[in-house]
Every structure is written in C-alpha cells, then in structure tokens.
Amino acid sequence: MLPGCTLKVDTYRGRIEVVESDQLEVRVALQVEIGAETEVEADRIFSGLNLTANEAGNVVTLRARNPRETRVRFVWNDKNQTELAWRISVPRQCNVELTTLRGGITVGNLTGRVVARAETGVISIKRIEGSIDASIETGDVVVSRCSGSVKIRVLSGQIQVGSIGGLADLKNSTGNIEVLSAPAGIVAVAEAGDVSVGFPRDTVGDARLSTAGGSVHARIDPRARGAIDASVVWGRVESLLPLAIESGAHGKKKLVGRLGSGGPTLTFHANGGHVKISPGETYFENGSGFPETSVPTNLR
Secondary structure, eight states, X not given: OOTTEEEEEEESSSEEXXXXXXXXXXXXXXXXXXXXXXXXXXXXXXXXXXXXXXXXXXXXXXXXXXXXXXXXXXXXXXXXXEEEEEEEEEEXXXXXXXXXXXXXXXXXXXXXXXXXXXXXXXXXXXXXEEEEEEEEEEEEEEEEEESSOEEEEEEESXXXXXXXXXXXXXXEEESOEEEEEOTTOXXXXXXXXXXXXXXXXXXXXXXXXXXXXXXXXXXXXXXXXXXEEEEESSSOEEEOSOOEEEEEOTTSSEEEEEESSSOOEEEEEESSSOEEEEEOOGGGGSSSSSOGGGSOGGGO
16 A cells, blocks of 8 residues: 555444554454354354455455344344454555444544544544544544544534644534634534633634533633634623723623734634633643643543
8 A cells, every 4th residue: 555545444333443554554353243142143143244345546445234234123133233343554644434333433643534434432533644524423522633624523422622733613412522722713513512622822713612502611822812702691701811801891791802913713602601711721832732631541
C-alpha cells in the first residue's frame, strides 16, 4: 500500500479497532465468537457468515454480512449470534471509513480523513492530522485531538473532544457536549444537555453554542479578543471576565460585551439553563491543545 491509502470496513456487527503502523501494508485480524451449544450448530452459524476483502487502486475494502442475523429475530435466539472483533493495522498516513451496527469503533493516531458510523457502542478517536466525521445513535464519541475539521452527531450519549484545529460542527440530541479548545470556529448544539467549550488566546473563528434543555459554559482566555453575545430564556448570564459591556448586565438574561478590539463573535444561548462565562486556563497555549491529565484514560 502507498501512503494516503484508504481502508473501508463495513460490518453488520462487532468492534472495529484501527491502529497505526510504520509498515506500508494493511494487516487484518478478525476474531469470531459463535454462541452455539454444539459444534454442528457452530458450523451452521459460521457458514452463514459472508466475509469479503478486496484491494483496488490503493483502497482496501472489508465487508461482513450475515443474512441470518440481519433479519427479524426472536429473543430466545440471541445466544446464537456471532460476535466479531476486528483489529486492523494501517500505514500512519491512511484514510479510514468505518461502519458497524453494534460494537463500537476505536481509531489510533493517523494522518488522513476519519469517517466513523455506529448504531451503538463508543467511538474513540485518538490524534488525527486531518478531519473527522463521526456519528452514533446510542453511545459516546470521544476525540483526543484533530488538526482539521470535526463533524459529530449523537442521538443519545456524550460528545467529548480535546482540541480541534479546524471548524467544528457538533450536535447532540440527548447528552452533553464538551470541547477543551476550539480556536478556529465552532457550532455546538445540544437539545437536552450542557455545552462546555474552551476558547484559547488565539481564537479566530466565530462560535455559536446553544442548548434547549441545559446550560452553556464558555471558558475564554482573558487575553483573547472578540465580541460576546450571551442570552438565556429562563436562567441568567454570569460572566467572570473583564468585559467591556455594551448592553445587558451580569446576572441578567442578556449580556453583550467585548474583550479587546476586533476578533470573532462568540454567541451563547440557553433556553432552559444558564450561560456561564469564565476565564480559560493557560494550558490552551501549551502546543498540544490540552493537558495530558485532561485526556480520557482510554485515549492515552
């Protein structure tokens, strides 16, 4: 395989783990666990598993299907399902497109574009020099760092991200959104949950944080520059920053002010909670984008 290759995995169930390698090749290990009481039954179940692997034009495609397990099933047959566990090593410079219905996805440190889709489980992504597009119905999305743009969609779960170097587009229907550092611009929307985002000194992109059923927490480096427009419906706006207030006031339902001159516009709105604006920490400037202690244990 050449640097910049693409790996595509599409499996009807099972965990997918992709790790980086210094080798210019793709290595695949697939563990299959079959719930059966007899060897004959296990052989019959395994015979229904359809596995395909193709390589063409610097693209490796892996696919797993089992018609027996994708149709309507009765609960007393659940013990006879197969469990798949994929572990795949790829060159460090590689794009990945990963899809699983039930199982979760883990991606290591890569240079390229990461696309991850799952119905249930957890999507965990370490450090990506590129972009991320991830979505899950029930479960969490955890990202350590991404140098480029990030798009995340969650129906029920949590979104937790370290630092984002590009534009961020995050939406969560039921659950919280937490971002340590988003200097290049962010739209973060939670329907039923809190939104917490940090803005470092070098923030240059506009931001729009909003929640229907929670609060907005914005941590802003006092040395940053920009306009702040904060509002609530039922709660209040609280600010600990030395803002030049243009309208509204601390403790009221609206506050419009500035930090320095110029800079982006940061808009915060909460329907059912508060907007809290506090000074950010100096670790936003440490080069990596986040302190090591802030990274979830499973991403170190």
